[in-house]
Amino acid sequence: DQQVKQNSPSLSVQEGRISILNCDYTNSMFDYFLWYKKYPAEGPTFLISISSIKDKNEDGRFTVFLNKSAKHLSLHIVPSQPGDSAVYFCAASHGSNYKLTFGKGTLLTVNP
Amino acid sequence: DVKVTQSSRYLVKRTGEKVFLECVQDMDHENMFWYRQDPGLGLRLIYFSYDVKMKEKGDIPEGYSVSREKKERFSLILESASTNQTSMYLCASTETSGGLYNEQFFGPGTRLTVL
Numbered sequence: 001d002q003q004v005k006q007n008s009p010s011l012s013v014q015e016g017r018i019s020i021l022n023c024d025y026t027n028s029m030f031d032y033f034l035w036y037k038k039y040p041a042e043g044p045t046f047l048i049s050i051s052s053i054k055d056k057n058e059d060g061r062f063t064v065f066l067n068k069s070a071k072h073l074s075l076h077i078v079p080s081q082p083g084d085s086a087v088y089f090c091a092a093s094h095g096s097n098y099k100l101t102f103g104k105g106t107l108l109t110v111n112p
Numbered sequence: 113d114v115k116v117t118q119s120s121r122y123l124v125k126r127t128g129e130k131v132f133l134e135c136v137q138d139m140d141h142e143n144m145f146w147y148r149q150d151p152g153l154g155l156r157l158i159y160f161s162y163d164v165k166m167k168e169k170g171d172i173p174e175g176y177s178v179s180r181e182k183k184e185r186f187s188l189i190l191e192s193a194s195t196n197q198t199s200m201y202l203c204a205s206t207e208t209s210g211g212l213y214n215e216q217f218f219g220p221g222t223r224l225t226v227l
Binding site for chain 1: 116143152157162202217218223
């Protein structure tokens with residue numbers, strides 16, 4: 001049972017435009033959500049997070065939106081840059097459980 | 113600057129060999145994790161550890177074991193490597209904050225090929 005779903009395996013956008021990566025979850029116990037970015041042959045790096053008490057968190061060009069009623073979150077990157085090209089993983093956890101449940105990832109390609 | 117290191121970036125082994133993957137973190141984190149990443153499958157948790165000499169199975173523990181003799185070191189062991197264990201292996205760690213924030217810090221990964 002896949003509790004965190006990223007239904008788009010890939011996304012291609014033009015440099016300067018907005019990238020929107022989506023993530024859905026099924027476990028209503030999840031209360032903390034994270035996005036990781038991964039380049040080939042490197043480990044994932046933490047990008048941005050949001051707790052369930054918020055519906056938006058912003059950090060520079062990156063904004064995460066959380067819609068709890070729809071069990072949906074999204075990552076917005078504005079403006080997109082070629083260096084943003086990577087695989088993006090959505091992850092979720094609940095309470096003091098230190099385990100993260102990851103989605104399958106979305107490959108973002110930003111074209112110059 | 114936080115750091116998680118893994119003993120090898122690339123490893124090639126033969127079927128049936130015993131394989132050790134080492135992970136070391138310098139952040140004094142209590143919790144450490146081993147994942148494997150495969151195309152189209154994302155990151156899947158193999159084993160994790162909350163404390164020294166403590167381990168718990170993740171989602172796909174079959175064919176693997178782990179060892180945590182020291183707080184900073186977490187080893188993944190493939191008792192008898194098989195070709196379906198060819199994968200990217202990622203180690204991660206996180207502190208016990210007592211709160212909700214569970215950001216994990218990842219190592220660079222080990223690309224294991226079993227022939």
